[in-house]
Amino acid sequence: MSLLIALLAVIAACADGNPTPAPDGSQSVASGAPASDAATSTLPQGDVSLTLWIEEGDDDSVRYMQGLADAYTAEHPNVSFEVINKDVDALPDEFEAASAAGDPPELLLAGAERAGPFTSADLILPVETIVDRQRFIPAAADAITLDGTLWGAPLWFGNQLMLYWNKELAGETAPADSDEWVAKARELTKGDQVGIAFNQNESFWLVPFLGGFGGSVFAEDGVTPTLDSEAMRKALEFFHDLKFTDKVTPLDADYREADELFREGRAAYSINGDWALDAYAASADADPPGLGDDLGVGPLPSLVGGADAKPFIAGSFLMASTAVGDDPDLEAYVADFLDFATSKEQQTQLVDDLRRLPATVEAIGDPVVTGDRLLAGAAEAAQKGVPQPTNLETRCVFDAMDTGVREMFAGSDDFAALSAAMQSSAQSCIDRL
Numbered sequence: 001m002s003l004l005i006a007l008l009a010v011i012a013a014c015a016d017g018n019p020t021p022a023p024d025g026s027q028s029v030a031s032g033a034p035a036s037d038a039a040t041s042t043l044p045q046g047d048v049s050l051t052l053w054i055e056e057g058d059d060d061s062v063r064y065m066q067g068l069a070d071a072y073t074a075e076h077p078n079v080s081f082e083v084i085n086k087d088v089d090a091l092p093d094e095f096e097a098a099s100a101a102g103d104p105p106e107l108l109l110a111g112a113e114r115a116g117p118f119t120s121a122d123l124i125l126p127v128e129t130i131v132d133r134q135r136f137i138p139a140a141a142d143a144i145t146l147d148g149t150l151w152g153a154p155l156w157f158g159n160q161l162m163l164y165w166n167k168e169l170a171g172e173t174a175p176a177d178s179d180e181w182v183a184k185a186r187e188l189t190k191g192d193q194v195g196i197a198f199n200q201n202e203s204f205w206l207v208p209f210l211g212g213f214g215g216s217v218f219a220e221d222g223v224t225p226t227l228d229s230e231a232m233r234k235a236l237e238f239f240h241d242l243k244f245t246d247k248v249t250p251l252d253a254d255y256r257e258a259d260e261l262f263r264e265g266r267a268a269y270s271i272n273g274d275w276a277l278d279a280y281a282a283s284a285d286a287d288p289p290g291l292g293d294d295l296g297v298g299p300l301p302s303l304v305g306g307a308d309a310k311p312f313i314a315g316s317f318l319m320a321s322t323a324v325g326d327d328p329d330l331e332a333y334v335a336d337f338l339d340f341a342t343s344k345e346q347q348t349q350l351v352d353d354l355r356r357l358p359a360t361v362e363a364i365g366d367p368v369v370t371g372d373r374l375l376a377g378a379a380e381a382a383q384k385g386v387p388q389p390t391n392l393e394t395r396c397v398f399d400a401m402d403t404g405v406r407e408m409f410a411g412s413d414d415f416a417a418l419s420a421a422m423q424s425s426a427q428s429c430i431d432r433l
Contacts, residue, residue, distance in 0.1 A: 043336060044329040048079045050337070051105035053095070055114070055316075056088040064353050065109060072340050079333060092117060099123050104321040106334060112143045112314055113390040115151045125320040126151055130335035135342060140359040143387035144317045153338045154359030156350060157315030158274040159388070161208055162381035165296040169193075169268040174298040178238075181269070181301045185248035188268040195248030197258040197267035200409045203401030204312065205271060209235040211310025211386060212303040217397045218389060225397055225430070227404075228423035233415040234306070236408050243409060252409075263289055271300065274378050278355060281374055297377035299384050313385035315359060351375065357382055396429030 054065055062085050069081035084105070086094065091110065095118070098104040104123070108114070118124045128150045133141050140154035163174060163181075169188055175181035185195025198205050207217070215231025218224060243249045250261065262270035263280070272280075277297065282290030300309035318341060324334050340346065347363030350356060357379055358364050364383075369375045388394070404422040412418060 043076070043332055046078065046329070048076075048330065048333050049082070050079060050107060050333065051082045051084065052107040052109065053091065053105045054083065054085045055091050055108070055110040057085055057109070060354055061316075064350065067353070068341055068346060071346070072337055075340075076333075076336075079337075095123060096121060099321065099323070102323070104323050106321055106324050106330065107337070108319045108321070109155065109316055110152075110319060112152070112317055112387065113394075114319070115144055115146055115317075116391045118319070119146055119151060122322060124151055125322050125325050125331075127153055127320060127335075127338065130320075130331070131338050131342070135360050135362070137359055137361055137364060137383065139313055139383060139385055139387060140315055143313060143315055143390075145387075146390070152317030152319040153342055155316050155318055155341060156354070156356040157313055157359045158357045158378065158382050159314040160311040160378075160382045160385045161205060161271055161273050161300065162311070162378060163296075163298050163300050164262065164270040164272055164276070164280055166262070166265060166268055166291055166294055167296050168294045169265070170296070172296070174296060175301050177304050178301045179304045182242070182246050182248065185242075185269060186246055189248045192266055194250050194261060194267050195246075196242060196269045196271065197250060197253055197261040198271035199255040199258055200243075200249070200252060201254050201402070201406060203398060203405045206235055206239060206401060206405055208300050208309035208311040209238055209303065212300075212308060213238075213306040216386075217401075218393070222389065222391060223393050223430070225393070225400070225423055225426040227397065227400065227426055228419045232419040232422070236404070236415045236418055237413075238303070239405070240408055240413055240415070244411070244413070263291075265291075274357070274382070277374060277378060295374065297374050297381075299377075299381040308384050311381070311385045312388035313382055314388050392433055393426075393430045396433070397426045399429065400426035 052065065052069060054062060057065065062083070066083045069083055073079050073081060092114065095104060095108065108124070115124070126149045131150070131153045133150055136154050137157065140157040141150060143157065144150060144152040144154060165174065170184060175184055189195040210216070210231055213231040213234040215229050215235065216226055219226050250257065253261070258267070258270065259272065259276070261267040279288070280290050281292065281295050283292045284290065300311065302308045318338055320334050324331050342360055344360065344362045344366070347358035347360050348366050348368045350358055351363070351368045355375065357375070358369070363369070364379055369379050400422045403425065404418045408418055
């Protein structure tokens with residue numbers, strides 16, 4: 001009789017939709033019960049206060065994050081949030097000071113470049129065990145992974161360089177490969193009009209082509225520069241030829257000048273980042289003017305003799321203070337908030353509100369992205385990218401490459417000497433760190 005009563009109790013619990021332990025020890029939800037109800041019933045009780053620092057977000061980003069916090073509180077009235085926007089230069093020192101004083105924010109929204117210093121100082125918690133890595137686009141998760149460990153939940157990602165084109169000049173579709181691209185650019189370079197405009201002063205614009213020729217800035221250890229390589233020499237030669245052989249670029253152009261050429265219809269193609277998308281998509285009557293319906297967007301062309309160009313990507317990531325790990329109840333709510341923030345509903349809302357690329361596989365395949373020709377082009381470009389390194393040695397590598405790129409665009413065609421000098425300069429800088 002006692003066994004029968006126990007069995008009836010289990011059946012009743014299942015019928016009520018209460019979660020029961022799954023074979024792997026996790027909570028499963030009975031058919032018909034909303035997942036959010038199940039999650040709520042398993043969370044600890046009592047009031048919870050969470051502080052979220054945002055690394056100098058623009059007004060739209062701050063509003064979005066406040067709205068995200070408010071939406072979570074609406075589902076969990078016992079949870080309150082304080083959302084604080086922090087100056088990008090001040091945040092590292094302030095976070096370290098707050099952690100040392102025992103009063104850090106529970107959550108941070110920051111770029112992946114913060115992960116290296118924060119993990120070295122033991123300021124943030126690995127989130128490998130509290131979020132499902134498989135939910136994220138591999139490139140987005142890799143950007144916040146150090147030594148095989150996930151240190152933040154990707155919220156949005158991008159920052160990639162991609163190809164923009166003026167459809168009135170260059171046609172409706174993107175060039176099939178680099179040969180077709182350069183040939184079309186030669187055809188369209190005439191008078192005061194150039195084929196391709198881009199920033200000739202910074203090596204960030206060289207990186208996608210280095211990757212396309214099979215190179216990278218670091219060896220597998222992530223700290224040894226690999227700039228003196230055949231891939232680097234090919235990338236430098238490709239850029240050199242655009243200016244001096246094919247003559248499809250301006251004689252000289254920094255970021256501002258290249259941007260103006262494209263906006264004003266005096267450049268058929270532009271290499272620029274996703275940050276320029278909305279401005280370029282603005283109408284010709286806007287201030288500053290955009291291209292409106294004449295704007296084309298997509299990945300940089302694949303390289304003949306190489307592979308797809310591989311731009312650096314970055315993003316914004318939710319990180320948790322190590323102090324969270326000292327309180328199991330707090331950790332449960334932080335884990336639940338990360339799950340909530342990266343749910344399909346919130347990720348697609350992010351696209352609507354910010355027009356940024358969501359970081360989850362499910363959301364980037366949603367019609368909110370695929371049904372928007374500009375976002376779809378940006379998404380295709382981003383998914384060809386590789387994570388921008390976040391370690392301290394990266395600054396040395398960029399400084400060395402910047403010098404080499406400027407010398408090359410000033411007329412140097414000794415690509416072997418340029419790549420060797422890059423390597424030596426980067427290594428010397430790293431040795432002084």
